[in-house]
Amino acid sequence: MSASTLARAAFPPDWTKRFVWIGLAIYTVYAISTLDIDGARIARGMANAARLFDRMFPPNLQPDKLELIKDGMIESIQIAILATFVGVLLSLPMGLAAARNLAPPWVSWTARAIIAVLRSFHPVIVAILFVKAVGFGALAGILALIVSTMGFVSKLFAEVVEEISAKQVEAVRATGASFFAVLIFGVFPQVMARFVGLTVYQFDSNLRNSTMVGIVGGGGIGAPLFTAYQRFDYDVVLTILLIIIGLIMIAEFVSARIRRIFQ
Amino acid sequence: MTRSALQTHATASVLGIRHLRKEYRAGVPVLKDINLDIGAEGLTAIIGPSGTGKSTLIRCINRLVDPTSGEIWFEGQDIAKVQGSGLRHIRRRIGMVFQEYNLVERLSVMENILSGRLGYIPVWRAFLRKFPDADITRAFELLDAVGLGADFATRRADKLSGGQRQRVGIARAIMQDPGLVLADEPTSSLDPKTSVEIMELMAEMSARRGIPIVVNIHNVELAKRFAHRVIGMTGGMVVYDGPPDGLGAHHLAEIYGGEDWQ
Numbered sequence: 169m170s171a172s173t174l175a176r177a178a179f180p181p182d183w184t185k186r187f188v189w190i191g192l193a194i195y196t197v198y199a200i201s202t203l204d205i206d207g208a209r210i211a212r213g214m215a216n217a218a219r220l221f222d223r224m225f226p227p228n229l230q231p232d233k234l235e236l237i238k239d240g241m242i243e244s245i246q247i248a249i250l251a252t253f254v255g256v257l258l259s260l261p262m263g264l265a266a267a268r269n270l271a272p273p274w275v276s277w278t279a280r281a282i283i284a285v286l287r288s289f290h291p292v293i294v295a296i297l298f299v300k301a302v303g304f305g306a307l308a309g310i311l312a313l314i315v316s317t318m319g320f321v322s323k324l325f326a327e328v329v330e331e332i333s334a335k336q337v338e339a340v341r342a343t344g345a346s347f348f349a350v351l352i353f354g355v356f357p358q359v360m361a362r363f364v365g366l367t368v369y370q371f372d373s374n375l376r377n378s379t380m381v382g383i384v385g386g387g388g389i390g391a392p393l394f395t396a397y398q399r400f401d402y403d404v405v406l407t408i409l410l411i412i413i414g415l416i417m418i419a420e421f422v423s424a425r426i427r428r429i430f431q
Numbered sequence: 432m433t434r435s436a437l438q439t440h441a442t443a444s445v446l447g448i449r450h451l452r453k454e455y456r457a458g459v460p461v462l463k464d465i466n467l468d469i470g471a472e473g474l475t476a477i478i479g480p481s482g483t484g485k486s487t488l489i490r491c492i493n494r495l496v497d498p499t500s501g502e503i504w505f506e507g508q509d510i511a512k513v514q515g516s517g518l519r520h521i522r523r524r525i526g527m528v529f530q531e532y533n534l535v536e537r538l539s540v541m542e543n544i545l546s547g548r549l550g551y552i553p554v555w556r557a558f559l560r561k562f563p564d565a566d567i568t569r570a571f572e573l574l575d576a577v578g579l580g581a582d583f584a585t586r587r588a589d590k591l592s593g594g595q596r597q598r599v600g601i602a603r604a605i606m607q608d609p610g611l612v613l614a615d616e617p618t619s620s621l622d623p624k625t626s627v628e629i630m631e632l633m634a635e636m637s638a639r640r641g642i643p644i645v646v647n648i649h650n651v652e653l654a655k656r657f658a659h660r661v662i663g664m665t666g667g668m669v670v671y672d673g674p675p676d677g678l679g680a681h682h683l684a685e686i687y688g689g690e691d692w693q
Binding site: 333335336338339340341342343344345346348349350352353354357358360361 | 535547549551
């Protein structure tokens with residue numbers, strides 16, 4: 169056999185995969201062509217952007233504005249902390265129930281169905297529902313973010329639990345430990361570091377989302393931000409955006425630290 | 432056998448297995464009619480080729496695998512069918528040592544050893560790591576007895592070598608205060624020298640503490656060297672049962688098939 173036939177035998181072509189890639193490439197080209205992007209439009213957009221940035225500078229640092237922003241930011245942070253705490257606490261049993269290697273099928277499928285419903289809607293849409301249900305304010309935002317936290321954390325936590333080593337669990341079970349003792353000594357040690365990681369990540373994400381639920385009346389910095397946009401107070405907008413960026417960076421730094429501790 | 436005869440038999444031995452059969456798929460038995468009595472002390476080795484049901488047999492005894500039919504007599508009752516708390520009470524009296532050690536990697540050595548007490552303490556104590564003082568004292572004593580010493584206590588299991596891990600595995604099994612210890616290929620993942628050390632340790636534990644140990648092992652030399660009784664299995668049946676000296680080439684040929692490898 170020649171070298172090239174040997175190469176073919178070692179790496180046989182996978183035509184299904186090739187068709188998928190080719191199809192994807194064709195669709196991308198088609199989709200871009202329907203977007204109607206041309207040089208004139210980009211030039212106009214650039215000019216608009218330049219005007220917007222020009223009106224943003226310098227950021228508005230008047231004391232009365234800062235006071236307003238401070239109140240909004242603190243409320244946002246509180247929303248994020250409470251939603252993360254309650255959401256993660258509820259995700260723990262939900263994720264365990266959804267894990268197919270621990271729970272009987274009827275339990276895990278019920279839990280999976282509930283998680284799927286929780287994940288169906290964007291936090292803002294959930295926030296609108298809660299604003300209608302419990303009225304304007306932080307409570308609606310907290311409830312909305314609890315829902316999205318549970319959707320995300322319990323789904324990924326269930327996957328983490330499904331990946332654990334069955335051997336370690338079997339050994340703990342063989343000592344005569346009860347189900348909950350097996351959870352505590354056989355399962356949690358294997359998943360806690362990942363669970364903390366998920367929690368910190370979700371706190372990050374809740375911090376960002378908590379700045380947004382305010383737009384629909386869910387409390388926090390979102391409302392002042394949205395008002396500033398509508399009143400063309402772009403300098404206030406910039407102040408708020410800069411503070412949000414700073415906050416997210418601090419959160420990033422803190423979460424990296426926390427993750428290292430629980431490794 | 433009559434019930435009274437069975438019971439006298441059951442008191443004479445620690446473990447009595449009667450007509451044990453296990454099928455993972457209906458009609459394809461992995462174990463066919465196993466009958467064994469394990470005495471109150473010493474190390475019993477079960478040898479045989481891979482896939483012959485040694486591991487299934489051992490796992491049937493502590494019910495990590497449920498037998499299809501037959502009886503398993505241990506501490507005065509047939510444990511082949513017990514469920515729930517009854518099963519947990521039986522399991523805590525049977526220690527198990529695993530081929531791949533099966534320590535909980537992210538727990539400390541001390542936590543792994545103390546997990547042998549989980550069947551005896553309430554869950555909240557396990558959660559808060561509030562083990563009775565007597566248990567902790569005993570765990571340190573065992574840590575010493577398996578040759579590791581107190582400074583290993585707080586080390587995480589994933590920082591240990593294979594031989595060290597198996598020593599912790601043995602300490603965990605003994606920590607259960609067992610009436611019987613099962614060992615499933617405890618030396619198969621270890622180098623030859625460490626394998627001998629681990630077998631020595633188990634034989635010593637068995638002799639000094641009066642705990643009968645049943646070891647699955649495919650190394651015939653180790654089995655002959657450390658066991659006072661060898662059980663040869665092939666095709667889901669016992670084909671040899673006797674002292675290691677009685678195990679001849681023709682027995683090994685029957686157990687493993689062929690003779691060229693000997």
